[in-house]
Amino acid sequence: MYQSLLQATAGFYLLATGAFILHLFSQRESFSRAGQWLLLAGFVGHAVKFVFLFNDAGFPALAQTAATHSFYGWLMVGVYLTVQLQYRLPILGGFVAPLAFLMSLRSIALGEPGLETPPALLTYWLPLHVTLALLGNAVFALAFAVSVVYLVVRRQLKQKRMSGLSRTVPALETLDRLNKIFLVWGFPFMTLGILTGSVWAHAQWGNFWSWDPRQITSALTWLLYGILLHGRLTAGWRGRKAAVWTIAGFLIVLGYFLWGDAFFLSRHGGRFE
Amino acid sequence: MSEPAHPVPHQILVVGVNHRTAPVELREQLAFPAQHVDGALQDLLTLPSVDEGVILSTCNRVEVVAVARDGNAGVAEIEDFLKRQPDVHLKPTRDHLYHHARKNAVRHVFRVASSLDSMVVGEPQILGQLKEYYAIAQQAGTVGSILHRLFHRSFAVAKRVRQDTGIANRPVSVGSVAVDLARRIFDRLEEKTVMVIGSGAMGEALVRHLVENGVRSLMITNRTFERAVELADRFEASPIRFEDYGRYLRLADVIIGSVESEEALMTRDTAAEVLRERKQDNMFLIDLGVPRNFDPLINDLDNVYLYHVDDLADVARENLRGRESEADKGEEIVDQEVEAFHRWLTSLDQVPTIVALKRKLDEIRQGELRKSLESSLKDVSERERKAIEDLTAAMINKILHAPLTRLKQRPGGDADYDDALRALFDLDEEPGQGRPPEADQDEEQLPARLPEGRPGRGTVASAPSRRRPG
Numbered sequence: 001m002y003q004s005l006l007q008a009t010a011g012f013y014l015l016a017t018g019a020f021i022l023h024l025f026s027q028r029e030s031f032s033r034a035g036q037w038l039l040l041a042g043f044v045g046h047a048v049k050f051v052f053l054f055n056d057a058g059f060p061a062l063a064q065t066a067a068t069h070s071f072y073g074w075l076m077v078g079v080y081l082t083v084q085l086q087y088r089l090p091i092l093g094g095f096v097a098p099l100a101f102l103m104s105l106r107s108i109a110l111g112e113p114g115l116e117t118p119p120a121l122l123t124y125w126l127p128l129h130v131t132l133a134l135l136g137n138a139v140f141a142l143a144f145a146v147s148v149v150y151l152v153v154r155r156q157l158k159q160k161r162m163s164g165l166s167r168t169v170p171a172l173e174t175l176d177r178l179n180k181i182f183l184v185w186g187f188p189f190m191t192l193g194i195l196t197g198s199v200w201a202h203a204q205w206g207n208f209w210s211w212d213p214r215q216i217t218s219a220l221t222w223l224l225y226g227i228l229l230h231g232r233l234t235a236g237w238r239g240r241k242a243a244v245w246t247i248a249g250f251l252i253v254l255g256y257f258l259w260g261d262a263f264f265l266s267r268h269g270g271r272f273e
Numbered sequence: 274m275s276e277p278a279h280p281v282p283h284q285i286l287v288v289g290v291n292h293r294t295a296p297v298e299l300r301e302q303l304a305f306p307a308q309h310v311d312g313a314l315q316d317l318l319t320l321p322s323v324d325e326g327v328i329l330s331t332c333n334r335v336e337v338v339a340v341a342r343d344g345n346a347g348v349a350e351i352e353d354f355l356k357r358q359p360d361v362h363l364k365p366t367r368d369h370l371y372h373h374a375r376k377n378a379v380r381h382v383f384r385v386a387s388s389l390d391s392m393v394v395g396e397p398q399i400l401g402q403l404k405e406y407y408a409i410a411q412q413a414g415t416v417g418s419i420l421h422r423l424f425h426r427s428f429a430v431a432k433r434v435r436q437d438t439g440i441a442n443r444p445v446s447v448g449s450v451a452v453d454l455a456r457r458i459f460d461r462l463e464e465k466t467v468m469v470i471g472s473g474a475m476g477e478a479l480v481r482h483l484v485e486n487g488v489r490s491l492m493i494t495n496r497t498f499e500r501a502v503e504l505a506d507r508f509e510a511s512p513i514r515f516e517d518y519g520r521y522l523r524l525a526d527v528i529i530g531s532v533e534s535e536e537a538l539m540t541r542d543t544a545a546e547v548l549r550e551r552k553q554d555n556m557f558l559i560d561l562g563v564p565r566n567f568d569p570l571i572n573d574l575d576n577v578y579l580y581h582v583d584d585l586a587d588v589a590r591e592n593l594r595g596r597e598s599e600a601d602k603g604e605e606i607v608d609q610e611v612e613a614f615h616r617w618l619t620s621l622d623q624v625p626t627i628v629a630l631k632r633k634l635d636e637i638r639q640g641e642l643r644k645s646l647e648s649s650l651k652d653v654s655e656r657e658r659k660a661i662e663d664l665t666a667a668m669i670n671k672i673l674h675a676p677l678t679r680l681k682q683r684p685g686g687d688a689d690y691d692d693a694l695r696a697l698f699d700l701d702e703e704p705g706q707g708r709p710p711e712a713d714q715d716e717e718q719l720p721a722r723l724p725e726g727r728p729g730r731g732t733v734a735s736a737p738s739r740r741r742p743g
Contacts, residue, residue, distance in 0.1 A: 027439070157457060158572060160584050162591075167442060173460040173555055236552035239576045 073103030133193025289336030530566030
């Protein structure tokens with residue numbers, strides 16, 4: 001049931017990815033519009049899946065990686081659609097759609113999520129912590145996307161070889177400002193995500209910090225984004241430098257999501273002692 | 274009587290001169306300024322073959338688009354019409370004037386509207402000019418159903434070409450390339466400050482482009498301060514003394530260098546310093562100087578984009594090439610649209626009521642002619658006989674023009690008019706009266722419609738024309 005809903009969702013995300021790729025090559029607006037509607041369709045299907053899942057479990061069952069990965073993809077699309085209301089940035093869909101597809105695929109590969117939540121995690125700290133942390137990372141996904149676009153456009157302007165792409169995306173200045181806006185919004189969520197995790201860990205296991213691999217990578221990205229944000233707000237960091245840092249931070253996040261659990265045993269990977 | 278029995282179908286014609294066929298002096302003389310075109314349009318419609326007409330006049334072309342009853346006569350009359358305009362002293366010759374008829378005329382109008390026929394392919398002004406002159410003709414009442422459809426179609430074709438091909442979205446002049454680049458760097462040009470160092474025609478043109486695109490804050494400096502003041506007055510800018518401009522550099526988002534000087538105005542170090550003062554706010558430097566005003570190494574710094582005028586020209590050339598390859602896609606679209614339009618046009622003359630009505634009136638004309646020519650007019654000369662024939666044919670055409678126009682607006686679709694005409698002219702009866710039925714006989718043997726008692730008949734007389742042009 002959840003699986004088929006998730007598969008349908010992944011299908012929409014894949015179609016949306018295709019539409020955005022077509023948009024990139026043809027520069028036709030109709031494709032990016034189609035992509036946005038497909039993402040919206042995926043988002044709704046995805047939301048329905050969570051409603052059923054949580055309803056059947058009687059609890060926001062976000063303990064298992066199968067659920068969190070797809071939840072992350074869903075949040076990304078949600079943040080993208082929200083941003084879309086304010087700024088017209090269809091190009092970001094070209095990043096969000098494949099990422100959401102990837103996350104859904106990962107989730108499908110992990111199999112049907114169980115309805116049981118381990119007793120140790122059966123507390124509302126779980127959805128609170130997971131949602132805040134993932135929301136922060138979802139906003140950073142968009143910061144990553146604008147940063148990549150920024151670097152591409154900047155490179156074209158420096159080399160004086162323009163393509164159709166830089167005509168359909170916002171000005172460099174706008175992209176840079178968006179990088180800052182996403183950073184300013186994403187960072188507090190991430191901070192709260194880490195804080196709720198620590199407080200909860202302290203309440204549950206008696207220590208704030210346990211050198212869990214997930215904690216280490218989170219701390220690393222938090223530090224990285226923190227330095228970047230500080231640099232942006234006080235030292236006039238911007239443009240290429242900010243873009244490169246943003247991309248680096250997100251690659252750590254993404255890398256851990258895709259491969260971290262395979263290498264490390266951790267509470268975040270399903271080992272709840 | 275060797276002439277065709279019924280009126281020749283109408284032809285769309287284009288007659289005119291453009292930037293490829295005629296020199297600018299000639300085009301200037303032929304030009305019809307928008308405020309004076311009204312009278313010329315009325316004159317145009319007095320030409321015996323011309324039923325509808327639109328005059329288009331821009332600096333690159335002067336064209337008459339017309340619907341004529343007779344193609345050859347129409348072209349000759351319109352050429353003559355152009356030559357006898359009051360201000361025309363240089364007479365256009367055969368080499369200057371071109372003409373297109375039927376499908377080619379349709380294609381020409383579509384290509385003009387889509388800017389495929391322009392000097393700079395894809396330039397956006399032509400569509401606006403076409404719309405303006407079309408609106409004037411519509412006001413003047415010289416547009417009928419065919420030109421109405423032709424022009425509205427051409428606007429749609431232009432839109433399609435613009436949207437589906439890249440012919441319009443690449444700037445092809447140095448000035449527009451600079452504006453385009455500025456837009457890719459800066460969010461809102463309205464909030465940006467431009468500094469111009471030195472003067473020169475190129476610099477001025479660039480400033481004009483930037484101002485037209487929203488730039489409001491402008492600083493101008495020159496070695497001769499008076500010159501700076503003079504330029505500043507023209508653009509409502511702030512003049513700055515040459516000794517002082519260095520202090521203002523950090524305020525400028527766009528800096529145009531246009532000074533003849535052996536020494537660079539800005540070195541890499543100066544630029545780095547200015548950027549630091551600006552907290553790395555983006556800068557766009559445009560170097561119009563020979564030798565260069567700005568050290569090329571500045572482009573290696575972050576957050577500054579340095580373009581020499583040669584770079585701008587390269588981008589413009591590249592874009593023009595791009596536009597021209599996109600133009601091929603535009604031609605394909607035009608070809609499709611020409612075919613579609615042509616199908617519509619030919620379908621008009623096959624509307625059964627129209628065919629029947631034309632035949633009926635022509636039968637009457639020929640019958641009466643024959644009677645008269647055999648009796649009261651039997652002594653007229655061959656020339657007079659021809660004149661009488663032409664006269665009667667012209668009368669019938671004139672009488673038919675309005676009703677046919679009305680009918681053609683809704684080919685096959687307006688049953689009220691259809692029924693009324695069939696009833697009023699007895700069109701459903703067997704053809705005959707001296708002329709044997711011909712190939713399109715079956716059209717007249719359509720099942721007879723009975724006008725009596727049809728709902729809606731009472732509205733015939735007052736039925737408003739739905740798309741009456743003008």
